[in-house]
Amino acid sequence: MIVDATVVEQTIRFPTDLGLLNEARELSERIIDELHANSNRPQKKKSRTYREIARKSYLSLVKLKRSSSKKRRTGIRKQLQFLRRNLGYIETMLMEYPYGAPIPLSNWLLRRYWVLPHLYHQQYEMYKTSTRRCDNRIVSISQPHVRPIIRGKQGRTVEFGAKISVSLTGRGLAHVDQLHWNARHEGHDLQGQVEAYKKRYDGCYPEAVIADKAYGSRDNRRFLEQRNIRFAGKPPGRPAKITPENKDEVMRQKVQRQQEYRERIPIEGQFGQAKYGYRLQQYSS
Secondary structure (H helix, E strand, O other): OEEEEEEEEOOOOOOOHHHHHHHHHHHHHHHHHHHHHOOOOOOOOOOOOOHHHHHHHHHHHHOOOOOOHHHHHHHHHHHHHHHHHHHHHHHHHHOOOOOOOOOOOOHHHHHHHHHHHHHHHHHHHHHHHOOOOOOOOOOOOOOOOOOEEEEEEOOEEEEEEEEEEEEEOOOOOEEEEEEEOOOOOHHHHHHHHHHHHHHHOOOOOOOEEEOOHHHOOHHHHHHHHHOOOEEEOOOOOOOOOOOOOOHHHHHHHHHHHHHHHHOOHHHHHHHHHHHHHOOHHHHOO
16 A cells, blocks of 8 residues: 555645735725615715725735835734725624624625634734744635645745545555645554455455654554554664674665655655646546
8 A cells, every 4th residue: 555645735726824805805895885885874975995005005016026023013903904894894884783683794704704803813813923924824714724734845835735644455446545734744654544445345454564764663663563564764763883794684675665766656656646647636626
């Protein structure tokens, strides 16, 4: 059994704090327009949103080739203020509807409204503490379940999407054993994948598990050893000292590990086939 993990990236715009706040502000302005148009008192003056001033403030910053951190922080503060004011107006307008009454908003706009207060609180906390990290960070208003996954690959430090753990059997069948929207170490999924293999193939465990070093924790090695499953990876600890007596055996094990490591190539091909051939990235949401 060959196991590996990958991130199924979602088709979202690369998230920036200023861009997310601007999108949230524009959505809040549209919600105010919709609620005012369907209000029981349409003759009442609509709340001022300062949308033109907010738009100019946003464009004056994003059009700069290089903006200083001080200017970005000032721009984020302004967008937070505009968004907070709009959310307050929306709450006041919603108080006109009795409990249980339908809200005159389309489903897609209502779903996005549910996200806006959470996004505001996250961005406000990051602004107040001068940090760029928070728990369950929202990176897309239309897909709030998407989370940033740190991968550390060259040119792709962060990916946005679901993390899947996949096992490939000797018959060439790939199985998605686990799917996580939050960041999680793939090594924790190995034991569940082995038990799923046993259930699939009439109570038989695989002869060997081929995986990279991320799966080679002591708990996983102990789990596999108790079930007489060989882990095709580098043994833990320091390398064995080469002597004339064990030289041939050490070289044989090294060649075997290299050969088995090359056998991981098919699962990488399955990832590419699923993502670009069967459009896995589009259907994972």
